[in-house]
Amino acid sequence: MSPRTPTTTTAAEKSTAAYLAERRAEIDSELDRLVAAESSWPETLHRAIRYSLFAGGKRLRPILCLAAAEALGAPPDDVLAPACGLELVHTYSLVHDDLPAMDDAPLRRGAPTSHVRFGEAVAILAGDALLTEGLAVLARHPGHVRYASAKLSVLDVVTRAIGSEGMIGGQVADLQASPGGGEEELLAIHEAKTGRLIRAALVAGGLYAFAPEEALARLDECGRALGLAFQIRDDLLDVESDAAILGKEPGGDSAAEKLTFPAVWGIERSREILAEKVDEAVSSALGLPGGGGRLPELARFVRDRQS
Amino acid sequence: MSPRTPTTTTAAEKSTAAYLAERRAEIDSELDRLVAAESSWPETLHRAIRYSLFAGGKRLRPILCLAAAEALGAPPDDVLAPACGLELVHTYSLVHDDLPAMDDAPLRRGAPTSHVRFGEAVAILAGDALLTEGLAVLARHPGHVRYASAKLSVLDVVTRAIGSEGMIGGQVADLQASPGGGEEELLAIHEAKTGRLIRAALVAGGLYAFAPEEALARLDECGRALGLAFQIRDDLLDVESDAAILGKEPGGDSAAEKLTFPAVWGIERSREILAEKVDEAVSSALGLPGGGGRLPELARFVRDRQS
Numbered sequence: 064m065s066p067r068t069p070t071t072t073t074a075a076e077k078s079t080a081a082y083l084a085e086r087r088a089e090i091d092s093e094l095d096r097l098v099a100a101e102s103s104w105p106e107t108l109h110r111a112i113r114y115s116l117f118a119g120g121k122r123l124r125p126i127l128c129l130a131a132a133e134a135l136g137a138p139p140d141d142v143l144a145p146a147c148g149l150e151l152v153h154t155y156s157l158v159h160d161d162l163p164a165m166d167d168a169p170l171r172r173g174a175p176t177s178h179v180r181f182g183e184a185v186a187i188l189a190g191d192a193l194l195t196e197g198l199a200v201l202a203r204h205p206g207h208v209r210y211a212s213a214k215l216s217v218l219d220v221v222t223r224a225i226g227s228e229g230m231i232g233g234q235v236a237d238l239q240a241s242p243g244g245g246e247e248e249l250l251a252i253h254e255a256k257t258g259r260l261i262r263a264a265l266v267a268g269g270l271y272a273f274a275p276e277e278a279l280a281r282l283d284e285c286g287r288a289l290g291l292a293f294q295i296r297d298d299l300l301d302v303e304s305d306a307a308i309l310g311k312e313p314g315g316d317s318a319a320e321k322l323t324f325p326a327v328w329g330i331e332r333s334r335e336i337l338a339e340k341v342d343e344a345v346s347s348a349l350g351l352p353g354g355g356g357r358l359p360e361l362a363r364f365v366r367d368r369q370s
Numbered sequence: 371m372s373p374r375t376p377t378t379t380t381a382a383e384k385s386t387a388a389y390l391a392e393r394r395a396e397i398d399s400e401l402d403r404l405v406a407a408e409s410s411w412p413e414t415l416h417r418a419i420r421y422s423l424f425a426g427g428k429r430l431r432p433i434l435c436l437a438a439a440e441a442l443g444a445p446p447d448d449v450l451a452p453a454c455g456l457e458l459v460h461t462y463s464l465v466h467d468d469l470p471a472m473d474d475a476p477l478r479r480g481a482p483t484s485h486v487r488f489g490e491a492v493a494i495l496a497g498d499a500l501l502t503e504g505l506a507v508l509a510r511h512p513g514h515v516r517y518a519s520a521k522l523s524v525l526d527v528v529t530r531a532i533g534s535e536g537m538i539g540g541q542v543a544d545l546q547a548s549p550g551g552g553e554e555e556l557l558a559i560h561e562a563k564t565g566r567l568i569r570a571a572l573v574a575g576g577l578y579a580f581a582p583e584e585a586l587a588r589l590d591e592c593g594r595a596l597g598l599a600f601q602i603r604d605d606l607l608d609v610e611s612d613a614a615i616l617g618k619e620p621g622g623d624s625a626a627e628k629l630t631f632p633a634v635w636g637i638e639r640s641r642e643i644l645a646e647k648v649d650e651a652v653s654s655a656l657g658l659p660g661g662g663g664r665l666p667e668l669a670r671f672v673r674d675r676q677s
Contacts, residue, residue: 108542164490183471192534198505199529211518222506227499235415
């Protein structure tokens with residue numbers, strides 16, 4: 064059983080749910096505007112790109128970027144497009160992680176993965192295109208010339224986060240890891256593989272708001288705690304969840320003999336550390352000018368999410 | 371036999387050869403500075419990145435970018451790093467094209483391909499990292515703030531050139547093509563797969579020189595002819611060359627039943643069109659302010675190259 068069940072939904076949770084639903088709808092229509100139509104040449108490629116992009120993702124990274132920008136005073140309309148750039152980059156990482164040479168995953172969010180649906184070559188190239196287009200969107204948006212140096216700073220932060228010593232490095236280390244690995248190895252992998260892009264999403268939001276160094280450092284701190292919390296919750300969901308909610312086979316990680324938080328810490332200790340990390344993230348967010356806007360409640364959402 | 375043999379080397383060719391050798395040496399040391407050390411975490415990934423990057427490439431794209439920038443008055447020292455960003459992007463495309471799911475190539479420039487040497491997962495991720503780092507270099511360099519909007523323009527041009535309707539689209543179309551395809555299909559594939567990045571390299575050089583629209587259009591025109599010439603020469607080399615010079619099995623394209631220029635036009639007609647395209651590129655370059663600097667002789671090099 065999970066620490067909180069859907070039957071205990073509070074008013075605050077309802078408000079968060081409404082906020083998330085509204086943001087997701089905005090992000091989905093913006094993504095639709097940003098990405099080439101399915102009928103564009105070559106069609107198979109564009110069908111594959113859109114198949115993975117509109118597969119029911121939570122849109123957590125763009126939502127965190129938007130919430131950070133909003134909390135620090137940036138106009139949300141300016142930040143919507145580049146926030147979607149982060150989702151394109153995240154989607155690329157899922158498509159490539161699922162490939163036969165990597166996790167060899169048949170299902171993602173309850174549907175066949177890209178390589179199962181379109182073949183391996185097209186899945187690799189759709190991932191390449193999602194990465195290229197994600198960084199292109201970060202270079203193009205927001206369009207106003209006053210954002211030129213902010214955009215270059217965001218590209219610097221994001222490419223470091225997802226590069227050979229960030230997300231890609233974490234994926235290599237994850238593939239090489241064994242269930243016998245310890246806490247230090249596990250933390251290093253997930254800090255790189257999941258944590259870095261979540262941190263970069265929050266810092267990017269601050270950069271679009273022209274936030275001072277101190278606020279950027281606090282966003283980074285908040286993102287570090289939140290990224291770890293997100294991964295612990297993911298591992299716990301994998302152990303606890305019902306396949307119908309999760310959209311993939313539960314227990315997939317232990318079946319594949321992956322190094323996970325419940326495997327290293329046990330379930331109870333994993334839950335405790337999850338709660339601690341969310342408290343850290345909330346307290347970093349509350350320390351931002353204006354109390355961090357929606358960020359504290361988004362941190363609590365990461366702890367309580369059921370899928 | 372090829373239209374010109376190495377024994378007919380002229381003084382002009384010697385001067386071009388010396389220029390190319392000098393630029394290659396500069397590019398190789400800059401790439402070495404830009405890319406993380408082999409000992410960086412995770413080591414396998416960084417070994418794979420450097421293995422493909424330092425495999426004896428011609429460095430044609432960065433050389434074209436540098437030559438265009440120089441011809442239009444940009445300081446070469448400022449352009450060296452971003453020109454290397456284009457080589458990182460080009461190297462990513464080679465690593466992914468060679469994968470088992472794509473061309474399944476065992477050799478590249480006489481050595482085992484990345485996936486043969488490091489396994490498929492690491493090869494895919496090394497390609498991802500080369501793409502990410504290539505675009506990161508374009509966002510970071512040149513470092514001076516006066517280049518901010520030029521860098522964003524270059525990122526726009528390059529990501530369109532290599533995106534889902536450019537290089538990646540061309541690769542998808544190439545994989546789906548059959549030897550029965552016609553001239554129109556072949557031209558569309560290579561315009562996207564090879565031509566676009568060569569065009570973007572020349573235009574990027576012009577952008578770093580703050581060249582006027584008319585000069586950028588002429589660079590694009592020169593790149594369009596040169597990109598096609600480059601691919602025709604590549605196909606001819608595949609038919610004509612000696613394995614020892616080329617570093618891969620000659621005739622590989624026809625063995626794989628690929629759609630090629632000699633297959634569609636025949637060898638003699640391919641040579642004629644190659645010469646025409648090089649003449650077009652030379653004439654576009656000569657029309658640039660200052661006569662295009664080294665660009666006309668680089669166009670002739672594309673026609674005459676033996677590997």
